[in-house]
Amino acid sequence: MPSDRALKTPNATNNTPAPKELSLAVIKTACSNCNLRELCLPLGLTDDEMERLDELISVRRRVRRGDSLYRAGQPFEYIYAIRSGFFKTDVLLEDGRDQVTGFQMAGELLGMDGICAECHTCNAVALEDSEVCHIPFSRLEKLSREIQTLQHHFHQVMSREIVRDHGLMTLLGMMCVEERIAAFLLNLSQRFTARGFSPAEFNLRMTREEIGSYLGLKLETVSRAFSRFQEEKLINVQQKHIHILDINGLKQIMSRHSQRA
Amino acid sequence: MPSDRALKTPNATNNTPAPKELSLAVIKTACSNCNLRELCLPLGLTDDEMERLDELISVRRRVRRGDSLYRAGQPFEYIYAIRSGFFKTDVLLEDGRDQVTGFQMAGELLGMDGICAECHTCNAVALEDSEVCHIPFSRLEKLSREIQTLQHHFHQVMSREIVRDHGLMTLLGMMCVEERIAAFLLNLSQRFTARGFSPAEFNLRMTREEIGSYLGLKLETVSRAFSRFQEEKLINVQQKHIHILDINGLKQIMSRHSQRA
DNA sequence: ACGGTTGTTTGACCTGCGTCAACCCTTCAC
DNA sequence: GTGAAGGGTTGACGCAGGTCAAACAACCGT
Numbered sequence: 001m002p003s004d005r006a007l008k009t010p011n012a013t014n015n016t017p018a019p020k021e022l023s024l025a026v027i028k029t030a031c032s033n034c035n036l037r038e039l040c041l042p043l044g045l046t047d048d049e050m051e052r053l054d055e056l057i058s059v060r061r062r063v064r065r066g067d068s069l070y071r072a073g074q075p076f077e078y079i080y081a082i083r084s085g086f087f088k089t090d091v092l093l094e095d096g097r098d099q100v101t102g103f104q105m106a107g108e109l110l111g112m113d114g115i116c117a118e119c120h121t122c123n124a125v126a127l128e129d130s131e132v133c134h135i136p137f138s139r140l141e142k143l144s145r146e147i148q149t150l151q152h153h154f155h156q157v158m159s160r161e162i163v164r165d166h167g168l169m170t171l172l173g174m175m176c177v178e179e180r181i182a183a184f185l186l187n188l189s190q191r192f193t194a195r196g197f198s199p200a201e202f203n204l205r206m207t208r209e210e211i212g213s214y215l216g217l218k219l220e221t222v223s224r225a226f227s228r229f230q231e232e233k234l235i236n237v238q239q240k241h242i243h244i245l246d247i248n249g250l251k252q253i254m255s256r257h258s259q260r261a
Numbered sequence: 262m263p264s265d266r267a268l269k270t271p272n273a274t275n276n277t278p279a280p281k282e283l284s285l286a287v288i289k290t291a292c293s294n295c296n297l298r299e300l301c302l303p304l305g306l307t308d309d310e311m312e313r314l315d316e317l318i319s320v321r322r323r324v325r326r327g328d329s330l331y332r333a334g335q336p337f338e339y340i341y342a343i344r345s346g347f348f349k350t351d352v353l354l355e356d357g358r359d360q361v362t363g364f365q366m367a368g369e370l371l372g373m374d375g376i377c378a379e380c381h382t383c384n385a386v387a388l389e390d391s392e393v394c395h396i397p398f399s400r401l402e403k404l405s406r407e408i409q410t411l412q413h414h415f416h417q418v419m420s421r422e423i424v425r426d427h428g429l430m431t432l433l434g435m436m437c438v439e440e441r442i443a444a445f446l447l448n449l450s451q452r453f454t455a456r457g458f459s460p461a462e463f464n465l466r467m468t469r470e471e472i473g474s475y476l477g478l479k480l481e482t483v484s485r486a487f488s489r490f491q492e493e494k495l496i497n498v499q500q501k502h503i504h505i506l507d508i509n510g511l512k513q514i515m516s517r518h519s520q521r522a
Numbered sequence: 523a524c525g526g527t528t529g530t531t532t533g534a535c536c537t538g539c540g541t542c543a544a545c546c547c548t549t550c551a552c
Numbered sequence: 553g554t555g556a557a558g559g560g561t562t563g564a565c566g567c568a569g570g571t572c573a574a575a576c577a578a579c580c581g582t
Contacts, residue, residue: 099434101430112419116423145406145407159374159375159376163377163378166383209529213434217569220572223530224569437539468559468560482538
């Protein structure tokens, strides 16, 4: 029973060369049988509470690779839960330079940047064909006034975002190229593992340029670092396919600095 | 009527050479007549709601210059509202390097990093003698389940923190020295203005090294940039005293890059 | 199968910021 | 008043990472 309020979904694919036929699928979803529920919001709810959450999140949408889920400046209405796929968020400066602020994968939430000004402050772009659940924010607030567990969990998710950002600041503020790349690979590995994928082998969904933007480096620098890691038998790279050969070696890179302190 | 729960305040000044006599003052505070209320939580509450918030925030504490309000690893219990004074937050890497993640002033909230793991993930250190209000987080959650306005405002504050962090990422990821320093000065100026102080003249509460850590630069680089700005008649610097002579000049620096794109 | 587009790698060179060091100023304890 | 300590400024120099360029590999639409 797709509810009609779902049809109010703003066309988040504007500003992109969208096909005539919009990729907007209104499909009944249920958190109660979503296999990502530990990663997303509904943690430790009773059956009754879960049912009420199901009602809230009654629509999901497909976002095609390259399309925007939302763009900076658009009015904020929903928090999005990634059901499958892969996204990047980035902010653009007036002069055209842009900074990737994060890569998000299945089970993670998107859109919390929009709460403060009731309008999004960054762009969320799908790096592969993806599916997201729409969570009307005002209704999420309402429900979290009624369900303490949900409220607390949402606060934790927002707080985790803040802590994650602090981690990226330390990376950008004081790590050298090799540390940044190692941290990046270890982070991806750990997140893939949490989703039941191989910790050692995965495909990058983003370009060298996007990695560089995220890590505060130029694409050539990223490429060179990959090559160097390969020479040192830490990883195997073939285009977007990464095989981590020596995960401890990568971890050691992160702590190398202490030796010369 | 200082409530006894307030006495459970953890000794946040440990790890620092604290005087025998703890600077813990239990004083009745009232949001209802605090002159910072637009900046802090209680925005647009009814008299009745305000009274209930007053009950919640029943204690404030003095933090001496150099002392920690909380440290990474300590259990999370309170959100803190800065009543007066100036703080920095920083995260330490195992090897001793540290990154300043923010400077906070009167009316701003501290401690939201602790929600996600129920334990703080950074240090908050007073850069001058300060006063903070303790806000027991579980009680804030309870109250915000009852007062929609409060709930929404708190979400906005957390979201603003995320957006602020994104701004720092773009600074760290793609700005050159002059842009970073200009952005830093403009940000301080704007925040002092919002508090009724001069936009053009203020005293820095932090050292060159702390500024550098925040901006991803070395202290010498910060010092040189200040000197260069002075030569260019953009500012006057005398130790910690800053006088902005040409605020538009500083703003132009921020947009200079577009000229060569 | 083919040509164009987009992404990646690698090399040669350059420069902005870091490093190291000397010196100065301010503050504070005694 | 004096000395020590902490913070700030300035100069000389080096290098990590950026820039520019060329060639190559993968992908996509037709």
